[in-house]
Amino acid sequence: MCRSLATILLLAGSVLSMDNQVANAEQDFGIGEIEFTGGKYEKEEFTYLILPPLKIEDGKEYPLLFFMHGAGERGNDVQKLLPHLPSQMCKEEWLEKYPCFMVIPQCRNNEQWVDQAWSEKESVPIKEQPTDQMAMAMAVLDKSLKTLPIDKRRVYLTGLSMGGFGSWELAMRRPNLFAAVAPVCGGGDETQAARLKNIPIWAAHGDADTVVWPVRTRAMVDAIKKNGGNVEYTEYPGVGHNSWTPFYSDPEGVIPWLFRQVKK
Numbered sequence: 001m002c003r004s005l006a007t008i009l010l011l012a013g014s015v016l017s018m019d020n021q022v023a024n025a026e027q028d029f030g031i032g033e034i035e036f037t038g039g040k041y042e043k044e045e046f047t048y049l050i051l052p053p054l055k056i057e058d059g060k061e062y063p064l065l066f067f068m069h070g071a072g073e074r075g076n077d078v079q080k081l082l083p084h085l086p087s088q089m090c091k092e093e094w095l096e097k098y099p100c101f102m103v104i105p106q107c108r109n110n111e112q113w114v115d116q117a118w119s120e121k122e123s124v125p126i127k128e129q130p131t132d133q134m135a136m137a138m139a140v141l142d143k144s145l146k147t148l149p150i151d152k153r154r155v156y157l158t159g160l161s162m163g164g165f166g167s168w169e170l171a172m173r174r175p176n177l178f179a180a181v182a183p184v185c186g187g188g189d190e191t192q193a194a195r196l197k198n199i200p201i202w203a204a205h206g207d208a209d210t211v212v213w214p215v216r217t218r219a220m221v222d223a224i225k226k227n228g229g230n231v232e233y234t235e236y237p238g239v240g241h242n243s244w245t246p247f248y249s250d251p252e253g254v255i256p257w258l259f260r261q262v263k264k
Contacts, residue, residue: 028090031078032103036139039132048106048140049081050148051090053099061151063100063259065089066141068159068166071118074107081106084160085248089255098259100154103144105137113137113159113166116187121213126172126189134166138173153263158182158254160244161212168220171196180261182254184244185209187216193223200261202232202254204247206239 030050035043053062073080081104088094089102107113111133116124130138144150157178159167164186171181172188172195180200201224205217214235224231236243247254 029078029082029086032140032143034136034140034143036136038135038139041132041136046106046136046140047076047078049078049086049102049104050144051086051102051104053101054092054095055099056149061149063098063154063156064144064148064150065098065100065102065156065158065258066144067102067104068113068137068157068163068170069104069106070159070161070163071112074109074111074162076106076108078106084244085158088248094255098255100156100259101144101148101150103140103148105140107133107137107162113162114169116165118162118165118187118212121215123187123189123191123216123219126169126192130169130173134169134173137166137170141170141174154179154259154261155263156180156182156258156261158184158258159186160184161186161241164212164217171199171201175199179263180258182247182258183217183220184247185212185214185217185241187212188220190219190223193220193229194227196224196231197227197229200230202234202257204234204236204243204254206236206241206243208238208240209243211241 032048032050034046036046037043067085069081113134115131155178157167164183167183168186168188172192175195178199182202185205203217203221205214207214221231221233
């Protein structure tokens with residue numbers, strides 16, 4: 001069971017109040033808000049989820065796990081953000097092993113983290129400016145780094161499907177920030193793979209995925225390797241567009257790997 005957020009609510013101005021919690025049988029998240037101006041938005045309020053460590057010790061800094069959700073979790077209702085990795089990380093067994101702050105921004109309906117058709121087998125060049133939703137997510141990330149007691153050497157990024165695309169691009173836009181990145185069934189601009197050569201990366205995809213073709217992840221992995229980068233790749237035989245399930249849930253897999261990475 002997750003626990004009361006009284007400590008984090010007092011600690012971080014980015015979290016609202018005890019009435020603004022998202023909870024079910026095993027979840028207890030704080031809700032942050034940010035006023036974002038950019039693109040078509042003018043002082044627009046966006047909400048996001050924050051999962052704190054079981055216990056916050058005075059003077060101690062914690063890793064940040066930044067999660068980018070898929071298309072099914074879009075909207076302006078943070079309840080939709082609970083499935084998949086968030087519901088796993090709030091379980092006591094994971095909280096005890098990996099004390100961290102998990103932060104989850106939410107993309108609006110009919111929008112995308114990255115302006116790219118998911119079903120295309122070919123990539124498109126990364127734009128000079130991020131989408132409005134990516135810019136908002138970056139603002140949430142920056143606010144979290146400022147308002148939460150984060151160990152800047154241990155900032156981790158992962159995302160699935162639409163969020164896999166988002167993870168590849170966000171890592172390219174902030175290559176000096178992340179200690180490790182784990183994109184799942186997404187894709188990126190492989191011509192810019194050199195930006196990622198100094199980041200430990202573990203990517204995953206199902207070989208039977210017809211929503212986002214596995215060639216998209218393979219192309220990124222190959223390009224990073226050609227640029228001398230440090231990348232691992234897991235491709236699941238017979239798995240379709242839910243490769244995040246075996247990838248995240250393996251107790252000896254990507255989650256413990258992420259938390260072993262420390263930025264020099």
